[in-house]
Every structure is written in structure tokens, then in C-alpha cells.
Amino acid sequence: MSGIGFWPANIALAIALEELDFTGARLFLERHSSTKWQPDMMLSGSDIQNHPSRDLVTPRNPRSRYTFTNFLFENDRLFEHLNLGLEFPLRSEFAEYVRWGVGFFARDVAYNQTVTTIQVDPVSNLYCVATQTGNEFFARSLVLAPGRTPVIPQAFSECASDQVFHLTQYLGRLAQLTQQRELKRIAMVGGSQSAIEIMLHLRHSYPQLEIINVQRGYGFRLKDTSQFSEHVYFPSFVDQYYNSSAEAKKNINRHLHYTNYSAADADVISELYVGMYEDKLQGKNRITIKNFSEIQHCTSTVQDYSLTVLDTQGQTAEQLPDLDAVVLATGFRNLETGTQDELFPTILRDLAESLDCDTQGVIRISRDYRVSATGLS
Structure with missing residues (x-):
């Protein structure tokens, strides 16, 4: 068995294989030099927005040694953590927990292995996974955990990634920019939890910075x-x-969208609102929210970017010039047929013709998360 990617999903799998006494050969291929969970969103004070028992193992095996609670115990922080009174763990501590879990499976991971192709070897009828280093790995089964594909709206498709970037690259890109110049004006696109967290980070870290938020909603x-x-x-x-019809699933998605997308927790909303009010008391206008707005164009100048923003209520356009950076909290691609969706993860492109798909060409994923491929054993 070969696993592509070694992030929480496949780390949880590695734990399950050990605890279920799996004796077969397995190897996880990871493109980075180490496993770091959400490294570009390690913002001070941010949390995971989830109960700590929704960790790598507890829902499957609450008695496991790999629980978040046992991680705290083994690191002599259990009572201090309980005394914090936090509803959700800090993101930085949960990232440490993930690294702690990874440490038990070093023998099962090959790092610096960026997968370039996945094909079927016609002789052995095994999957052949080729990596950028020139290595080839053969496996009877594959477990894919490549992460979701960030959405980069069409208006930003031609922009340089050092100044216009998705939130998954936030801290790294920001550090590069601050080494090059003093940042004066940044646009934040989106209305999610991550968008607020980044705005709060910018407000606290850069006292002279002007922050402009552009979002489709009212607030x-x-x-x-x-x-x-x-x-x-x-x-x-x-x-x-899983057992619902396609139309029923769309209805469920519509009703449950705001359990995880395009919304934020009360604590960060309150912190942002109070911060903006505090700025107003001091005669400042550091944060501007452009609501009911959509980006029409993103244009580069010599050093900066300019956005053309459409007010969808009045159908009037406005220019936002002199932007040192544009951060995109624009979400991730779903497995659907929309313009910003994808029919299957791009890592499966060489197997696309063999994949079992629905009538619209979207891959079928079974209840046990299996993806079937025709003509393959």
C-alpha cells in the first residue's frame, strides 16, 4: 500500500494500520521535507475551531495512546491545558500534536517525494507512482490525501504569486514581502474565518497598514x-x-454551508469589530470592508496591484490602487462541475479515463471513500 501525502488523514490511517495489526508493506510519499500542519496559518491566538477529541484517533479508538489528551499528558501539559478554559485548542499546539504523531511513523514515510504521475504498470497490474526525483514506487492500492486544491478566481489567474496569493501561503509570502519593502496597503478577499484571522494578524503586526476587505456578502x-x-x-x-440523491445532496449542502464555509466564530468577529471601533475612537480608518462586492479585474503596475471592484447593489465599479499584496481567502475546489470546481483531483489525471464517474464526469466516491477504476484489479 502506498499513501500520497502525509497529513492528518494519512497520519490517522498510519495509526489505524498499527492499531489494527496490519502486516502488509506500506509507504507514504510526502512532497515536503517534513510534515507541518498548516504552517502558513500559524497565527498567534488562532484555534482549530473543533473539539480536541476530533483528533487523529479518538472517534475510532478513544483508548489509543495517540489521542490529543495523551499527547498533553506525555508532554506534561495536561493540567495546564485544562486550566486554560479554552473551548478549542490553539492551532499552534494542535500542530505540535500532529508533529508528535508523525514522529512514531518515520520509518513509513519518504519525504521530498513530489508525485508527478500515477499510472498502471501493464506487466504487474500494479500502480506505478513516479516522483520528481526519478523514483518509482509500485503498490497494489493507493490512499490519496493530497489536500484540496485552492480556488484562484479567474481575475487573479495571471497575477504574480509573490504579491497575489492564497491564504495557504500567507505567512511565507508576507515574510518575503516585508523584507523587500514597507507594506502600506493590502487587500483581503473573502468573508471566512481565515479572512478575519489574517486581518487581525495584519492589524496587530503592522500598525500603519491599511487593510481593505472585499466580500460578496453584507458582512x-x-x-x-x-x-x-x-x-x-x-x-x-x-x-x-451518502445514500441521498444528487438533488437531495445539493439541498443538504445549501442548508449546511455555513457550518464550515463563508462564516466565522463569534470571538474573532467580535475582536475585529471592537478593533475597528477602537481605531475609530483614535481617528483612524485602518480597516475598510467593501461588502456586496465582486472583483472584476486585477491589474499590475510597476510594483503594486490595482483591483477593479464591482458594487453588485448599485452596479458601479471602483478602483482600489496601490496594493502591496492581495490575499485570497477564496476557498477550495469541490468535486463538482462548476467553473471553480474539479471533476477529480489533478493527481489522478493519468487515470482519468479509467475512473468510475457519474453522468457529469465527477468521480464516484463510495461510502468507504473508495474510488473504483474500470479494468484495474
Whole structure:
């Protein structure tokens, strides 16, 4: 068995294989030099927005030694952590927990292995995974955990990635820019939790910086954290969703969209609102929110970028010039047929003709997350 990517999904798999006494050969291929969970979003004070028991193992095996609680215990922080009174763990501590879990499986991971192609070897009928280093790995089965593909809207497709970048590159790109110049004006596109977290980070880190938020909605929406909505995490709900028709799934998606997307927790919304009010008391206008707005164009000048923003209410366009950077909190591609979706993860492109797909060409994923391929054993 070969795993592509060694992030939480495949780390959890590695733990399960050990605890279930799997005796077969396995190797996980990771393109980075080490496993770092969300390294470009390690913002001070940010949390994981999830109960700590939704960790790498607890829902499957609460008695495992790989739980977040045992991680705290083994690192002599259990009582201090409990004393914090936090609803959700800090993102930096959960990232440490992920690294701690990785440390037990060093023998099962090959780092610096960027997968370039996945094909079927006609002689052995095994999957052949080729990497950028020239290595080839053969496996009877593959487990793919490449992560979701960031959405880069068409208006930004031709922009230089050092100044216009997705939030998944935020801290690294920001560090590069601050070495080159003093940052004066940054645009933040999107209305999600991550968008607010980045705006708060910019506000605290760069006192003279002007921040302009552009979003389609009226304002930052409170995330749906009702106990009833949280049933989406129950296995019984996954069964219900999987067995629903395509139209029923669309209806579920519409109703549950704000449990995880285009919304934010109350604490960061309040912190941003209070911060903007505090700026107003001091006669400052550091943060501007352009609501009901869409980006029409992004144009480069000698050193900066300019956005053409459409007010969708009045149908009037406005220029936002002199931007040192544009940060895109624009989400990730879904497995659907929309203009910003994808039919299958790009890593499967060489197997596309063999994949079992629905009538619209989207790959079928079974209840056990298996992807079937015709003509392959």
C-alpha cells in the first residue's frame, strides 16, 4: 500500500494500520521535507475551531495512546491545558500534536517525494507512482490525501504569486514581502474565518497598514455551530448523506454551508469589530470592508496591484490602487462541475479515463471513500 501525502488523514490511517495489526508493506510519499500542519496559518491566538477529541484517533479508538489528551499528558501539559478554559485548542499546539504523531511513523514515510504521475504498470497490474526525483514506487492500492486544491478566481489567474496569493501561503509570502519593502496597503478577499484571522494578524503586526476587505456578502457571517447542525460529524449523518440523491445532496449542502464555509466564530468577529471601533475612537480608518462586492479585474503596475471592484447593489465599479499584496481567502475546489470546481483531483489525471464517474464526469466516491477504476484489479 502506498499513501500520497502525509497529513492528518494519512497520519490517522498510519495509526489505524498499527492499531489494527496490519502486516502488509506500506509507504507514504510526502512532497515536503517534513510534515507541518498548516504552517502558513500559524497565527498567534488562532484555534482549530473543533473539539480536541476530533483528533487523529479518538472517534475510532478513544483508548489509543495517540489521542490529543495523551499527547498533553506525555508532554506534561495536561493540567495546564485544562486550566486554560479554552473551548478549542490553539492551532499552534494542535500542530505540535500532529508533529508528535508523525514522529512514531518515520520509518513509513519518504519525504521530498513530489508525485508527478500515477499510472498502471501493464506487466504487474500494479500502480506505478513516479516522483520528481526519478523514483518509482509500485503498490497494489493507493490512499490519496493530497489536500484540496485552492480556488484562484479567474481575475487573479495571471497575477504574480509573490504579491497575489492564497491564504495557504500567507505567512511565507508576507515574510518575503516585508523584507523587500514597507507594506502600506493590502487587500483581503473573502468573508471566512481565515479572512478575519489574517486581518487581525495584519492589524496587530503592522500598525500603519491599511487593510481593505472585499466580500460578496453584507458582512462577516456568524458560523452555524448549533448542536443540531453539528450532527454533520456523526457517522449516521454520513450514511444519510451518502445514500441521498444528487438533488437531495445539493439541498443538504445549501442548508449546511455555513457550518464550515463563508462564516466565522463569534470571538474573532467580535475582536475585529471592537478593533475597528477602537481605531475609530483614535481617528483612524485602518480597516475598510467593501461588502456586496465582486472583483472584476486585477491589474499590475510597476510594483503594486490595482483591483477593479464591482458594487453588485448599485452596479458601479471602483478602483482600489496601490496594493502591496492581495490575499485570497477564496476557498477550495469541490468535486463538482462548476467553473471553480474539479471533476477529480489533478493527481489522478493519468487515470482519468479509467475512473468510475457519474453522468457529469465527477468521480464516484463510495461510502468507504473508495474510488473504483474500470479494468484495474
